[in-house]
Amino acid sequence: MVEPVRQAAPDDHKHRAQSDLGGGKDIGFFGGITLLTNSITGPGLVTIPLLFQQAGWVSPLLCMIIIAGISCLAAIMLCSAMEKVPGNERFKGRVEFSAVAKEFLPIWAYRVTIFLLILSLLAVFISSVVVSAQTVDIAIIAVFKKTFALELWPSFGFTYATMSPGAGNSPFGSDYVISLGFIIVLIITIPMGLFNLEDNIIVQKGAFVLLLVIFAEWFVACFTLGLDVSRVPAFLNDQTNVLGSIIFNYAFITTVPSWCNERRPDVPIKKSIWISVATATVFYAAIGFVGGFAFTFGDNQDLLIVIDENTRGRSILHPLSQVCVYLFPIIAFQSSIPVFSIIIKYNLIQNEICTKHTATWWAVIFPWVISIGFYAGAGVIEVINWTSLCINGIINFVIPMLLYIISRKRKRINRIITKRRRHDSLTLYSDDERDAESSDDELLKDDYIADDYKFKVMPNSRFLRPTCIAITSIVVVTILSVAVIVINVVETIKLPH
Numbered sequence: 001m002v003e004p005v006r007q008a009a010p011d012d013h014k015h016r017a018q019s020d021l022g023g024g025k026d027i028g029f030f031g032g033i034t035l036l037t038n039s040i041t042g043p044g045l046v047t048i049p050l051l052f053q054q055a056g057w058v059s060p061l062l063c064m065i066i067i068a069g070i071s072c073l074a075a076i077m078l079c080s081a082m083e084k085v086p087g088n089e090r091f092k093g094r095v096e097f098s099a100v101a102k103e104f105l106p107i108w109a110y111r112v113t114i115f116l117l118i119l120s121l122l123a124v125f126i127s128s129v130v131v132s133a134q135t136v137d138i139a140i141i142a143v144f145k146k147t148f149a150l151e152l153w154p155s156f157g158f159t160y161a162t163m164s165p166g167a168g169n170s171p172f173g174s175d176y177v178i179s180l181g182f183i184i185v186l187i188i189t190i191p192m193g194l195f196n197l198e199d200n201i202i203v204q205k206g207a208f209v210l211l212l213v214i215f216a217e218w219f220v221a222c223f224t225l226g227l228d229v230s231r232v233p234a235f236l237n238d239q240t241n242v243l244g245s246i247i248f249n250y251a252f253i254t255t256v257p258s259w260c261n262e263r264r265p266d267v268p269i270k271k272s273i274w275i276s277v278a279t280a281t282v283f284y285a286a287i288g289f290v291g292g293f294a295f296t297f298g299d300n301q302d303l304l305i306v307i308d309e310n311t312r313g314r315s316i317l318h319p320l321s322q323v324c325v326y327l328f329p330i331i332a333f334q335s336s337i338p339v340f341s342i343i344i345k346y347n348l349i350q351n352e353i354c355t356k357h358t359a360t361w362w363a364v365i366f367p368w369v370i371s372i373g374f375y376a377g378a379g380v381i382e383v384i385n386w387t388s389l390c391i392n393g394i395i396n397f398v399i400p401m402l403l404y405i406i407s408r409k410r411k412r413i414n415r416i417i418t419k420r421r422r423h424d425s426l427t428l429y430s431d432d433e434r435d436a437e438s439s440d441d442e443l444l445k446d447d448y449i450a451d452d453y454k455f456k457v458m459p460n461s462r463f464l465r466p467t468c469i470a471i472t473s474i475v476v477v478t479i480l481s482v483a484v485i486v487i488n489v490v491e492t493i494k495l496p497h
Helices: 002-019 030-040 043-053 058-083 097-104 107-144 179-194 197-225 243-247 252-262 269-294 303-310 319-333 337-348 356-375 381-426 431-438 439-447 464-495
Strands: 149-154 157-161 174-178
Touching: 030 179, 030 197, 030 252, 030 269, 043 058, 043 243, 043 303, 058 097, 058 243, 058 252, 058 269, 058 381, 058 464, 097 107, 097 197, 097 252, 097 337, 097 381, 107 149, 107 179, 107 252, 107 319, 107 337, 107 356, 107 381, 149 179, 149 356, 174 179, 174 243, 174 356, 179 337, 179 356, 197 303, 197 337, 243 381, 243 464, 252 337, 252 381, 269 303, 303 319, 337 356, 381 464
Parallel strands: none
Antiparallel strands: 149 157, 149 174
């Protein structure tokens, strides 16, 4: 009589946590496409033309295709693992990324996973905030000739800047400041992080449409200035940032569970993911080729800076380009910043790590405090490269596929146990029952025979097994990430010399 009483309190607490979590299942097909595409086309987009000029176009394009395919599979496999969590059959419940890890991983692995998840989201959050704030400050300098800030260190007091820096650099140099651009971005973004994901879809739709307009203007500017294909050869020697930058760009899988929980039941999961990734890949490739053909990039320059510099003196083109250059971070980055806050908040609440109000503090307010320290200098570049190499590959590719593999094994084992218990309760076995019991071992070997869920990663095939593909992808991502980390460490050691 005591056991049910002990279990009731956690269940009640869980129901209270669930009532504080998220919105309804109202995100439509187009809304989901815009959300996922916006999550992929983030801070790394404006550096792709420089990457093409440094490494040649073959290796970045090849990496895009490979990582895009792996990211699609990882996202779909994570959704499959979500559905296998008890109570979430056919996605009728609500299960966040960390809840899937809690269900299928040992407690220590679950704790590592949620730590890496939060750290990964914080890294993308910080990079988006820094790039947005720096660009807004540069826009203020362009219009009003100076921008202002509250200096925190090395001195304390109000200051101003009049010079536009290079990409990834603060107008205030290495001083730690709270700039006017930072405050503007904060005021625009924080309110959106207080709402649910479905409430932000209207923002995602508007941002997506405006991004299309901005891309169109950029292409017009590039073709007007002229293209020189010799600027982007097929192969070059500097491959240092290729994999790190591209992995960072496609690290959207942590967004997928929250979207899947709030999408309408009639919205196709796999189709939405494939279309979103394909759209973003076309954007990346087109920007890489056209931007690389049109401009010559200097050190620490990105597409925003070179467009602004090269269109000067053109009466109509320059004002339009300036508007698009300054709008891009506001639209592209700030539409994603609230999403990261919402996902962090959802995961903290569902796992009962903290209350809704405390989770709001850690997810919505605290990341802005950290971002102040990264605003100075070119710290965002290091955040993008090293975090993507060390963390994003694990949390966005390895762990989702690992959860998928474990969830399938768990399902098969549970079916075997249930069937054998049923057989043990019978005094007589028919021939059919003996045949069924003798086939239990096949459940552990076959990727499809135990899968009675509606959602499947891929069609049944004797030659392409999802589990084998997942294991292969894990090995490939791990080897490539380790190799590039070693290359970056070697390059960093050589730098002072």
